[in-house]
Structures are given as structure tokens and as C-alpha cells.
Amino acid sequence: MGEAVLAGLLRAGWQPTEVRVHERDGQRMAVVAAGHGVSAAGLDEVSDVDVVVLAVKPGQLPAVLGRLSPLLVSRPGPVVVSIAAGVPTRTVEAALPDGVPVVRVMPNTPALVGAGVSVLSPGRNAGEDHLAAAERVMSAVGSTHRVPEELQDAVTAVSGSGPAYVFYLVDAMAEAGALLGLDRGTARELAVGTVLGAARLLAETGRHPVELREQVSSPAGTTMAALRVLDQRAVRAALLDAITAARDRSTELGEPGGVG
Ligand SMILES: NC(=O)c1ccc[n+]([C@@H]2O[C@H](COP(=O)([O-])OP(=O)(O)OC[C@H]3O[C@@H](n4cnc5c(N)ncnc54)[C@H](OP(=O)(O)O)[C@@H]3O)[C@@H](O)[C@H]2O)c1
Numbered sequence: 001m002g003e004a005v006l007a008g009l010l011r012a013g014w015q016p017t018e019v020r021v022h023e024r025d026g027q028r029m030a031v032v033a034a035g036h037g038v039s040a041a042g043l044d045e046v047s048d049v050d051v052v053v054l055a056v057k058p059g060q061l062p063a064v065l066g067r068l069s070p071l072l073v074s075r076p077g078p079v080v081v082s083i084a085a086g087v088p089t090r091t092v093e094a095a096l097p098d099g100v101p102v103v104r105v106m107p108n109t110p111a112l113v114g115a116g117v118s119v120l121s122p123g124r125n126a127g128e129d130h131l132a133a134a135e136r137v138m139s140a141v142g143s144t145h146r147v148p149e150e151l152q153d154a155v156t157a158v159s160g161s162g163p164a165y166v167f168y169l170v171d172a173m174a175e176a177g178a179l180l181g182l183d184r185g186t187a188r189e190l191a192v193g194t195v196l197g198a199a200r201l202l203a204e205t206g207r208h209p210v211e212l213r214e215q216v217s218s219p220a221g222t223t224m225a226a227l228r229v230l231d232q233r234a235v236r237a238a239l240l241d242a243i244t245a246a247r248d249r250s251t252e253l254g255e256p257g258g259v260g
Contacts, residue, residue, distance in 0.1 A: 001055050001083060001107060001111065001112075002021075002053065002055030002056075002083075003032060003036075004111045004112045004116075004141055005053055005055065005083075005107075005111070005137065005138070005140065005141055006019060006021060006032070006036055006038065007036060008111065008114055008140035008141035008142075009137065009140040010036060010037075010038070011114060011140065012139070012140040014140070016036070016037045016038045016039075017038075017039075019036075019038045020033075020038060020039050020040070020041035020045060020049065021033050021036070021038055021039075021040055021041065022040070022041045022042070022043055022045075022046075023040075026040075043067055043068065043071060044071060046068060046071050046072065046078065047071055047072065047074060047077055047078070049078050050078055050079070050133055051078055051079050051081055051133050051134065051136075051137050052068070052078045052079070052080050052081065053081045053083065053137060054080065054081065054082045054083065054084060054092075055083050055084075056084065057084065058084040058085060058086055058087050061082070061084050061087055061091075061092070062095065065092060065095035065096060066095065068080075068096065069095060069096050069097060072096055072097055072100050073097050075099060077100060079101045079102070079103060079126065079130040079133050079134060080092065080096065080100055080101065080102045080103070081102075081103045081105055081134045081137065081138075082102065082103070082104055082105065083105045083106070083107055085106065085156065085160065086156070086250060086253045086254045087104070087254075088104070088149065088254060089102045089103075089104045089121065089122070089123030089124070089126075089149060090123070090124075092104070092123065093123050093124065093125065099125050100125060101122075101123065101125045101126040101127070101130040102122075102123035102125065102126060103120055103121070103122055103123065103126050103130060103131060103134040104120070104121045104123065104149060104152065105118050105119065105120050105121075105134065105138055106118065106119045106152055106155050106156055106159070106160050107138065107141065107142075107160075108159050108160055108162060108163055109163050110142060110163060111141035111142055112141075114140075114141055114142060115142050116138075116141045116142030116143075117142055117143055117145070117159040117162075118138040118139075118141065118142060118143070118144045118145070119144075119145045119146070119147055119152070119155040119159060120134055120135060120138065120144060120145070120146050120147075121146070121147055121148060121149035121151075121152055122146075122149075123149075131146065152250075153247050153248075153250040153251045153254065154247050156246065156247070156250040157243045157244070157246035157247035157250060158243060160250075161243075161246045165239070165242070165243075166195060169191075169195070170188070170191045170192055170195055171191075173187075173190075173191035173194070173195075174187040174188040174190075174191040175187075177190060177191065198212075213227075
């Protein structure tokens with residue numbers, strides 16, 4: 001995910017001199033830095049930068065924060081942006097000197113192709129300028145949104161886990177196509193192209209999904225026959241329950257001892 005942000009920044013026009021990369025494995029750090037034409041940085045350089053993006057696994061975060069903390073004592077320092085899923089800003093703040101601005105971000109995997117959705121929440125020391133700085137970085141890999149931190153579990157359930165629901169749908173559509181006689185490759189291409197096109201139609205027209213759905217559903221037509229079965233099988237209710245279950249699981253993982 002960190003490399004996706006790095007690549008996105010360069011794609012978005014940031015100069016290689018504006019971005020630095022740090023990894024714990026020096027060899028890998030050199031490979032990543034050279035691969036993108038940016039400099040590898042020692043952790044001690046952290047106090048010179050405007051934004052630090054922490055893109056390690058939640059379980060690796062305490063060790064990283066422990067090393068960063070003594071380097072972030074002077075003010076004003078960088079804004080610390082954590083993309084670690086489920087880790088509250090208060091946990092990051094508690095591991096850093098008082099007053100360090102922290103922004104929590106939930107990105108999703110389409111960030112890897114520059115089409116991510118990143119949702120930001122400020123910690124208690126983060127003001128508008130800090131949020132804006134975090135947005136400038138995350139907008140390199142897709143759209144950005146803001147929510148109060150207590151809604152981050154809902155965000156995780158909708159956009160964080162969301163790509164998996166779409167992959168599930170595409171797989172089922174492709175399987176149905178194969179069942180109806182299409183070859184598997186063609187069936188998958190039709191499903192992927194349809195989801196991509198439908199998503200673009202929604203995004204580019206700004207029209208409500210119900211309006212667009214009605215447009216392709218002539219009375220007593222083929223689409224209505226399919227939608228009727230989806231309703232009979234309570235697919236909408238299942239989605240509401242599924243996304244609520246993801247929200248609940250995210251809350252559980254965020255409780256002390258829950259994230260590993
Ligand atoms: N992937 C997603 O879809 C997604 C979505 C939303 C949020 N996130 C969050 O994004 C974060 C990164 O996920 P990921 O899938 O990109 O993980 P990842 O592939 O494991 O990347 C983490 C990187 O950080 C390095 N690292 C670990 N400890 C370090 C340390 N002490 N100092 C410097 N570098 C260190 C790791 O190096 P090693 O290889 O040596 O361990 C690895 O290169 C996670 O917190 C995750 O919750 C991910």
C-alpha cells in the first residue's frame with residue numbers, strides 16, 4: 001500500500017525530490033527507491049518532512065512509533081498519517097510526543113491502480129492544514145473523504161472491504177455466464193467490463209442508482225425478471241446484514257488486544 005501511494009504521488013506530478021521512502025529492510029528500501037527514482041531515507045530525516053505516511057501492518061506499528069517518537073519532539077513537525085487498518089488515532093498519539101498531529105486514513109486496494117477511496121479522520125491535534133496535507137498525499141491514489149473517527153468502522157465495512165463484495169459479484173456473474181454457455185474468459189471480461197462501465201456511469205452522471213437501474217428495466221423485461229429473483233432471495237437484505245457484520249468485526253478488532 002505504501003508503494004502504491006509512492007507510485008501515485010509520482011504519477012500525480014510530485015517531483016522525485018519531494019518524496020522519500022524508508023523500509024526496515026535496507027536492501028528492499030534501495031530496490032523500492034531506485035525502482036521509483038526517489039531517495040531512500042534514514043528515519044532520522046523524518047523531522048525534515050511535511051507528511052509521514054505510516055504504511056506498516058497494524059502489528060508493526062508500535063515498533064515503528066517507538067523509533068519515531070524521539071525524532072518528533074520539535075514543533076512544528078510533520079503530520080503523521082497512519083493507514084494501519086483499525087488503529088485509533090489515540091493509540092498513535094499516545095506513542096508519540098504530546099501535540100504531534102495524527103490523521104488516520106482508511107484506503108482501499110483500488111489505490112493500487114490510482115482508483116482508491118481514502119477516508120480520513122483527524123486525531124485530536126490535527127487541524128485543517130494537517131488534514132489538507134494528508135488529503136494532498138492520499139488524493140494521488142484516488143478520491144478522498146472525511147468522517148469523524150467513530151465512523152471509521154462503518155467506512156471499513158463499506159469501502160475498505162467493499163472491493164471484495166464487487167469481486168464476489170463479478171465472480172458470480174462470470175460463473176453464471178459460463179453456466180449459460182459462454183466461455184469462461186469471455187464471461188469474466190463481460191462481467192468486469194460491465195461493473196467498470198456501470199461504476200463510471202454512476203460516477204460520471206452523478207445519477208441515483210435507482211434511476212439508472214430503472215432505465216435498464218423495461219416493464220416485464222429481462223432485467224426485471226432478474227431483479228425479481230434478487231428480491232425474492234433477499235439479496236439486498238443480505239448485503240445490509242453483511243456490511244453490518246463487517247462493521248461489527250472491525251469494531252471488535254479495534255478493541256484492546258483485538259488488532260494483531
Ligand atoms: N492492503 C490493503 O488493502 C489495505 C487497505 C487498507 C489499509 N491497509 C493498511 O495498510 C498497511 C500496509 O498494508 P500492506 O498490505 O501494504 O502491508 P505490507 O505489504 O506488509 O507492507 C508493509 C511494509 O512496511 C515494512 N515495514 C514493516 N515494519 C517496518 C519498520 N519497522 N520500519 C520500516 N518499514 C517497515 C514492511 O517490510 P517487511 O516486508 O520487511 O515486513 C513492508 O514493506 C496496513 O496497516 C494495512 O492495515 C491496507
